[in-house]
Amino acid sequence: MEIPISYTHEFEFTEEDFRIIQKLIYDHAGITLNDAKQNLVYSRLSRRLRANNIKNFSAYLEFLSKNKNEWQLFINALTTNLTSFFREPHHFPILADHIKRFETMETMALWSCAASTGEEPYSMAMTMMEVFGSYTPPVRIIATDIDTQALEIAKVGIYGMDKVDMLTPQQLKPYFLKGKGANEGLVKIRDELQNIVTFRQVNLLGDHWPVRGPFAAIFCRNVMIYLDRKTQASILERFVPLLAPKGLLFVGHAENIVLISNLFKLHSRTVYELNQQ
Template sequence: MDALSRIDTGTREFEFTPQDFERVRTLIYKHAGISLSPVKQDMVYSRLARRLRANNHKRFAEYLDQLERSGDAAEWEAFVNALTTNLTSFFREAHHFDLLADQMRKSADRRPFKIWCSAASTGEEPYSLAITACEVFGNNPPVQIIASDLDTNVLAHGQKGVYTADRVERLDKERVQRFFLRGTGDQEGHVRVRPELQRLITFKQINLLEPGWPLRESFDAIFCRNVMIYFDKPTQFKILERFTGLLHPQGLLYAGHSENFIHAVSLFKSLGRTVYARAEASLAPGTRKP
C-alpha cells in the first residue's frame, strides 16, 4: 500500500482523499514551486483544515474548487502561508555569521555592504545579520539588508521585532543587553530588537518563483538557507541562475546545512560548510577588485 492510499478519511473532521492531497501538491508546486513529499499528507490536512473552517467547507474538494475558481488573491496567500514551514532561530548555523563578519572586515571599500536574506521567516535571521554588522562596524554600520519571504504573516512578525524572552535565552548576555529591550506591561516576558537594528532592514514579500524579483542591487551576500530543499532540482537551478545575476562577483551564497548544489557546479563552487562563491570568481572571499 503506498503513502497516498493510507490517508485516513474515516476519523477526520473534513473529507480528505488521496486525490485531494495530490491536487494540493500540484497547486502548491505551480503557485510557489514547493515540492511536497508524499508523506506530508497529515501536515497538509492539519495546516489546511483551518482554511476549510474559515470558509465553511466540509470537504477539501470544495475548498480547492473555490480556490481555483475564485482566483481570490487573499485566499491564495492564506493557502501558501498555511503550507510554508518557518523554523528559525537567532544565529542558527552560527559559523555562517562568523564567516560573514570576516567577509565584512575584508571589504576593500566602505560602500554599503548589501545582504539579501531570502527566507526571513519571523525575522530572527535578518536581525542576526544586523547584529553581526553592528559588531563589526559599530552601531551605524554601512550595511543594507533586504529581508524577504513568501509568507506575509511571518514578515509582519519580523517587522515588529518583538519576541518571547525564551527566543534569546541561548544568546550571550552581552548581546541581549546590547541589542534587545525588555518588555514591560502587556509586553512583559517579551523582548524587542533595538531601533538601530530595525533601521538596517527592509522587509518585503518575494516569491522566489516570480518571474521578476523587485531587486536591483548587487549583493555581497545572499542568505538562502533551508529553502531549496522544498524545490526540485530544475527549480533550484533556475533560482541559483538568477542569484548569480544579483550577486557581486566576489559575493557569497549561504545555504542550509542539508542543502548542496552539486547539480549547479556551472553556477556556484563550494567553499566548504554550505558556503558558495560564483563559479567564475577568482579572488579570495571577502575581497574586491581594485
C-alpha cells in the same frame, strides 16, 4: 470511487484533494510536498477550512479557485517557517570576516531571501553592528519571503523569551528591549536594527525579483530543501548577476549546491563563491 484519506478526520480529505494541493503549491511556490506530507497538509489547511466555515477539502479547493484573497493564506499555511536567531552559527563569523575584507566605497547590500519571521536577517544585522562597532553600519539588508504572515511578524520584531534564550547576554542586551507589565515575557528588536532591514514579499519562483544588487552576500538557507533540483538550479542561476564580485552565497546545512550547479564553488562549510570571478 474516491476514497477519503481518513474518516476519523473532521473534514473529508481525499487523495484527489491532496494531488490538487501538491500541484498548486508546486506550480506557485516550487514547494514539493511528497506523499508522506498528507497529514501535515491536512492539519495546516484545516485551519483555513474552519476559518471560512467550509465543510470539506473539495469545497475549500473550489472556494480557493474563486477567492483571490484566500490564495495568499493558502500559501502561508503550507510554508514551513522554522528558524532561529544565529541558526547555523558558524555562518556569522564567516560573514563578519567577509565584510571586514570586502572592498567597496558604497553602502553594502545583503539579502536574506527566505527570511521567515526575521531571526535570520536580524542576526545578520547584529553581526554588521558588531563588525562596524556602530548602530548605523554602512549596510542595508533586504529580507524577503513568500509568506506574508511570517513577514508581518518579522517587521514587528517582537518575540517570546523562548526565541532568545540561547543568546548570550552580549547578544541580547544591546539589540533587544525587554517587555514590561503586559509585555512581560516578550522582547523587541531595537529600532536601530529595524532601520537597516527592509522586509518585502518575494517569491523565488516569481518572474521578477524586486531586489537590487549587487549583494556582498546572499543568505538562501533552508528553503532549497523544499524545492526540486530543476527549481534550485534556476534560482542559483538567477543569483549569479546579483552577487557582487567576491560575494558569498550562504546555504543551509543540508543543501550542497555544487551537486546542482557548476556556477559556484565551495568557499567554506556551506558557503559558496562564484566559480568565475
